[in-house]
Amino acid sequence: MSKVIIIGAGGVGNVVAHKCAQNTEVFSEVVLASRTENRVRAVAADVKADTGRQIGIATVDADNVPATVALLQKERPDVLINVALPYQDLPLMDACLHAGVHYVDTANYEPPNLAKFEYSWQWAYRERFERAGLTALLGSGFDPGVTNVFCAHAQKHLFDEIEFIDIMDANAGEHGHPFATNFNPEINIREITQRGRYWERGEGGEGEGGGVGGAGVWRETDPLSVRRDYDYPEIGPKASYLMYHEELESLAQNIRGLKRIRFFMTFSDNYLTHLRVLQNVGMTRIDPVKFQGNEIVPIQFLKALLPDPASLGARTKGKTCIGCDITGVKDGKRKRVFIYNVCDHQKCFSEVKSQAISYTTGVPAMIGGAMVATGKWRRPGVWNMEQCDPDPFMELLGKSGLPWKVIELEPTAAAE
Numbered sequence: 001m002s003k004v005i006i007i008g009a010g011g012v013g014n015v016v017a018h019k020c021a022q023n024t025e026v027f028s029e030v031v032l033a034s035r036t037e038n039r040v041r042a043v044a045a046d047v048k049a050d051t052g053r054q055i056g057i058a059t060v061d062a063d064n065v066p067a068t069v070a071l072l073q074k075e076r077p078d079v080l081i082n083v084a085l086p087y088q089d090l091p092l093m094d095a096c097l098h099a100g101v102h103y104v105d106t107a108n109y110e111p112p113n114l115a116k117f118e119y120s121w122q123w124a125y126r127e128r129f130e131r132a133g134l135t136a137l138l139g140s141g142f143d144p145g146v147t148n149v150f151c152a153h154a155q156k157h158l159f160d161e162i163e164f165i166d167i168m169d170a171n172a173g174e175h176g177h178p179f180a181t182n183f184n185p186e187i188n189i190r191e192i193t194q195r196g197r198y199w200e201r202g203e204g205g206e207g208e209g210g211g212v213g214g215a216g217v218w219r220e221t222d223p224l225s226v227r228r229d230y231d232y233p234e235i236g237p238k239a240s241y242l243m244y245h246e247e248l249e250s251l252a253q254n255i256r257g258l259k260r261i262r263f264f265m266t267f268s269d270n271y272l273t274h275l276r277v278l279q280n281v282g283m284t285r286i287d288p289v290k291f292q293g294n295e296i297v298p299i300q301f302l303k304a305l306l307p308d309p310a311s312l313g314a315r316t317k318g319k320t321c322i323g324c325d326i327t328g329v330k331d332g333k334r335k336r337v338f339i340y341n342v343c344d345h346q347k348c349f350s351e352v353k354s355q356a357i358s359y360t361t362g363v364p365a366m367i368g369g370a371m372v373a374t375g376k377w378r379r380p381g382v383w384n385m386e387q388c389d390p391d392p393f394m395e396l397l398g399k400s401g402l403p404w405k406v407i408e409l410e411p412t413a414a415a416e
């Protein structure tokens with residue numbers, strides 16, 4: 001039996017708190033800590049009403065390492081699940097090292113003043129976690145997270161060699177607002193306004209991310225300029241756009257024989273039009289600008305105007321479908337599969353008062369915490385999800401509200 005501390009009481013934190021409280025086999029004690037007391041209290045009251053369990057609460061500014069260390073020394077949890085913002089990843093890893101607590105998160109570190117998505121900062125902690133005998137599990141949400149585990153499952157059970165992976169992320173939910181993001185607007189908009197990038201095996205060996213079988217190159221595209229219409233199970237065809245996403249970096253290194261890996265996400269024309277206008281007028285800028293004698297960061301001001309993602313649950317209808325379209329070779333024959341989960345926004349709301357994006361992130365965060373807490377994935381060092389055995393994670397995924405399916409597709413269309 002283990003004690004878990006969750007940092008961050010936003011949309012995802014609410015789901016993690018519910019799911020940890022539901023998992024009485026693993027988590028004997030659950031504590032939720034965040035910056036704003038009202039939010040922590042509100043989530044704890046909901047968890048009590050929904051599960052009957054009283055969870056502990058605390059307030060902390062996770063950017064303040066000594067304050068977090070003091071909290072961890074007082075609470076003495078076995079594992080910390082970080083579902084605050086990516087800016088808090090490094091301070092929370094430092095605090096875990098000081099206090100001797102295992103660490104789990106769902107998004108890679110980003111410096112606040114630079115929208116850059118890479119694991120280098122967190123991978124630099126490998127030796128420190130090894131020496132401390134502690135596990136840090138990176139990216140235990142849905143994507144990254146479950147998508148990495150789907151790839152590990154395919155590598156272990158479905159293919160002799162994997163050649164192509166396309167991670168496909170569709171949200172067919174309707175919330176009725178003209179424009180809103182499904183998770184933290186600042187983090188979300190920083191991500192999707194980046195240039196597109198995908199990895200492929202390169203002849204010359206230039207670039208980073210070389211897989212086990214050889215070096216590769218990153219190819220860049222203009223933001224959201226590559227479109228593909230993809231037929232998602234239970235949702236149907238949807239316009240999907242090539243983007244950079246952080247799991248590409250680790251999967252390019254850890255999947256044997258890989259020739260190419262890309263990531264696509266669906267956006268409606270309405271969403272793209274709003275985004276284009278906001279970009280054109282400078283509202284997505286992340287650098288401070290002077291306004292009436294004060295400095296403001298436009299994207300943070302925009303966040304204050306947009307609907308809080310945690311408020312979308314009650315009004316969002318429809319489904320998400322996220323999965324991995326994988327082509328490779330099995331027993332000498334070409335094979336293509338789609339491994340995926342479909343999640344219904346309203347079912348999530350009836351269970352934990354959240355929409356499916358928070359739900360599909362929060363459930364795997366709880367499972368990552370459980371994998372580390374039970375010792376199934378406990379190994380000193382810093383790990384990405386596909387470096388761990390997919391079987392116990394996939395088993396718990398189905399039982400915890402995110403059942404998955406594998407369907408066979410026609411192999412020829414995969415390498416388009």
Ligand code: NDP
Pocket residue numbers: 007008009010011012013033034035036039060061062063083084085086088106107139140141142143144145182183184187309310357360361
């Ligand atoms: P929210 O903005 O809804 O919640 C973030 C929470 O973190 C808020 O409660 C906020 O507190 C708290 N917080 C922020 N800064 C601090 C701090 N310095 N100290 C303590 N608490 C702090 O975000 P989401 O719940 O939507 O997202 C949470 C995380 O999940 C993000 O890192 C996001 O990138 C990740 N994510 C991952 C996905 C995946 O599939 N891997 C998908 C979606 C999200 P306050 O209320 O005081 O502002």
